[in-house]
Amino acid sequence: xxxxxxxxxxxxxxxxxxxxxxxxxxxxxxxxxxxxxxxxxxxxxxxxxxxxxxxxxxxxxxxxxxxxxxxxxxxxxxxxxxxxxxxxxxxxxxxxxxxxxxxxxxxxxxxxxxxxxxxxxxxxxxxxxxxxxxxxxxxxxxxxxxxxxxxxxxxxxxxxxxxxxxxxxxxxxxxxxxxxxxxxxxxxxxxxxxxxxxxxxxxxxxxxxxxxxxxxxxxxxxxxxxxxxxxxxxxxxxxxxxxxxxxxxxxxxxxxxxxxxxxxxxxxxxxxxxxxxxxxxxxxxxxxxxxx
Numbered sequence: 001x002x003x004x005x006x007x008x009x010x011x012x013x014x015x016x017x018x019x020x021x022x023x024x025x026x027x028x029x030x031x032x033x034x035x036x037x038x039x040x041x042x043x044x045x046x047x048x049x050x051x052x053x054x055x056x057x058x059x060x061x062x063x064x065x066x067x068x069x070x071x072x073x074x075x076x077x078x079x080x081x082x083x084x085x086x087x088x089x090x091x092x093x094x095x096x097x098x099x100x101x102x103x104x105x106x107x108x109x110x111x112x113x114x115x116x117x118x119x120x121x122x123x124x125x126x127x128x129x130x131x132x133x134x135x136x137x138x139x140x141x142x143x144x145x146x147x148x149x150x151x152x153x154x155x156x157x158x159x160x161x162x163x164x165x166x167x168x169x170x171x172x173x174x175x176x177x178x179x180x181x182x183x184x185x186x187x188x189x190x191x192x193x194x195x196x197x198x199x200x201x202x203x204x205x206x207x208x209x210x211x212x213x214x215x216x217x218x219x220x221x222x223x224x225x226x227x228x229x230x231x232x233x234x235x236x237x238x239x240x241x242x243x244x245x246x247x248x249x250x251x252x253x254x255x256x257x258x259x260x261x262x263x264x265x266x267x268x269x270x271x272x273x274x275x276x277x278x279x280x281x282x283x284x285x286x287x288x289x290x291x292x
Contacts, residue, residue: 003058003088003091003191004059005058006058006088006187006188007059007060007088007092008057009215009217010085011055011071011075011085014081015035015036015038015075016034016035016036017034018036018075018076019035019036020036020040022076023044025043025044038056041071041074045070045071045074046070047070055071058092060088060089060093061092061093063089063092065086068085068086072085080181080185080221081219083185084184084185087188091188108126108252109249112135112249112252112254116135116137116254117137119137119256120137120273121269121270121273122139122256122257122258123136123140123142123144123257123269124139124140124255124256124257125137125254126246126252127155127252127253128251128252129189129196130156130186130193130195130199131156131182132154133148133153133155136148138277139269139272139273139276142272142275142279143229143231143272144168145232146158146162147162154199155179156179156180156182156199156203157203159172159175159176160176160179160206160210161203161207167230167232168229168230168231169228170228170229170230170236175227176209176213177213178220178222180210180220181218181219181220182220182222183196183199183200183214184219185219185221187200222243222253223242223243224240224241224242224243225241226241227241231268231272233271233272234268234271234272234275235268236268237265237268237269238259238263239258239269240258240259241255241256241257242255242256242258
């Protein structure tokens with residue numbers, strides 16, 4: 001991936017979304033382009049216009065944390081965006097000679113598998129930083145049934161490449177943007193991850209929507225929130241999701257979904273669990289039946 005182009009696109013997009021009024025600067029007349037001018041960002045960050053222009057061209061090599069923090073303040077970046085800019089700067093300071101292949105994927109530990117399998121009434125799965133699903137309990141497989149039809153299930157690939165995704169996710173646009181935002185963060189943190197770069201390239205080639213959203217430079221991290229599903233068996237569910245990081249496990253995390261007690265979503269989740277159990281019994285009995 002072109003690291004300088006990523007830096008330039010990110011800074012340019014952040015500058016374009018801030019008006020002089022928002023930044024507390026005087027505003028005179030009409031402007032041909034939205035947002036702040038380079039000189040105004042430089043003024044807010046207490047640096048020369050020439051120096052800021054160098055940064056916006058994508059050259060962050062050797063930039064100090066204090067300069068980055070001043071730039072973050074000038075561009076009114078949130079915590080995720082601040083971390084992203086610092087990650088881009090670290091990547092810029094790592095030359096090709098220092099690039100290293102990522103270690104082999106860490107297998108999901110047996111104790112982690114027991115945790116998600118023990119959550120009988122909550123869909124739970126383990127994923128990596130590329131949004132590959134590495135393990136899941138039966139309820140998660142039932143909830144994301146179309147996603148698991150792939151030999152290598154990946155939520156972002158499903159969202160952009162499978163025509164059934166908008167039917168499963170009523171808020172498809174938001175889900176899609178969140179997925180792109182996660183990949184943006186990971187691309188900055190792991191610029192030499194070949195599989196990640198290949199995935200981003202594949203999605204850019206095969207999906208106009210992904211290519212458009214990628215160019216908008218939004219960044220996102222999964223922590224918590226509400227996600228709506230339109231399941232073909234139990235109908236609509238609005239589920240609360242939490243992401244639990246597994247430090248030391250190769251950037252793996254557990255995604256857990258739950259429903260507020262006494263809500264229609266809780267009833268639908270119970271029905272889904274019953275349906276999943278029935279499906280599992282049928283699939284287990286099928287080989288035995290075929291012998292007779």
